[in-house]
Amino acid sequence: MKTNELNLSTxxxxxxxxxxxxxxxxxxxxxxxxxxxxxxxxTDAAVTLRNIVQNESLFRLGFLGDLIMVLSDVMVSVLFYFLLVNVHRGLAILAAVFRLIQSSVLGANLINLFKPILMIQGADKMSTEQLTQLGIDVMTQLQVFDYGYLISGVFFAINCFLMGVLLYKSADFPKPIGIMIFIAGLGYLFNCMASFIVPSLIDISAVVMLFTAVIAELTFCAYLLIVGVRHRKKLIA
Structure with a gap:
């Protein structure tokens, strides 16, 4: 059974x-x-502020979900390196680097997601005018978080391109998965670039991302969990 530097079976x-x-x-x-x-x-800063104030525990739970996501992403970056390093060491290193940069940007960006929790403390003692301004400030903070998320997506898109090539070349995975992940990178890049450069295309880019990136990643994740790696037929001597 083939093993790797972690002394685990593939x-x-x-x-x-x-x-x-x-x-x-x-x-x-x-x-x-x-x-x-x-x-x-x-579309409504006042409603958003009221929802966060009334559901602070739920908002904190969402922050925890994002933190788990980032930590898991670091693990996946390293594990994919060991899984694909035998295909092409240089590409595997580049893929890991771009995914780790994405994780770093996401991790740093989490402060923008948590900041509204700090901002709403004492909101029950604020005047109507203060609450109105607070709602605007919270909404702005959340928009900054969204754009930070999109910036990380550019690095992830490049990772998908590299991963797509590695998976396509790997004997351990079906070639269609490599193709799907490469196309997923196009979906992510389109979504990120549309948000920054051509906002009028955001809705279209979201649909494109759904039918490329989301389906590809769910398929790849399911394959890893259920199949692991492709079974190789033994050659008869």
Missing amino acids: KTLARTTGFFYLLIITGGLMSGMFVRETLIDP
């Missing part, structure tokens, strides 16, 4: 990577869809 390493990959997806969905989507109204 299948065990792949499934361990899949576990942390699942934590990334779970943490991201919990914090993004089930917390921020519930509490934040992009």
Whole structure:
């Protein structure tokens, strides 16, 4: 059975990577869809402020989900390196570097997500005018967090390009997965660039990302957890 520098079988390493990959997806969905989507109204700062004040524990839980996601992303960066280093060491190092940079940007950006918690302390003693301004400030802080997230996405898109090539060349994974991850990088890059350069395309880029990046990553994660690596037929001597 083939092993690696971690002295794990390739299948065990792949499934361990899949576990942390699942934590990334779970943490991201919990914090993004089930917390921020519930509490934040992009069109109404007052409603957003009221929701956060009334559901502070839920907002903190969302922060925890993002923290778990970032920590798991660091693990996945390292595990993918060991999983793919035998395919091409240089590309594996580059892929790990770009994903670790993404994790660093995400980790640093978490302070922008937590800052509203600090800002709302004592909100019950504020005047109406103060609450109005506070709502605007909180909304601005959350927008800064969103754009920080998008900046990290550029590094992740490059990681997807590199990962796509490595997976395509690897004998351990089906070539379609490598193609899907490479295309996912295009989806992420389009979404990030549209948000910064052509905001009118944000809705279109979100749909493109859904049908490229999201499906690709879910498929890849499922493959890692269920299959691990592709079974190789033994050659008959």
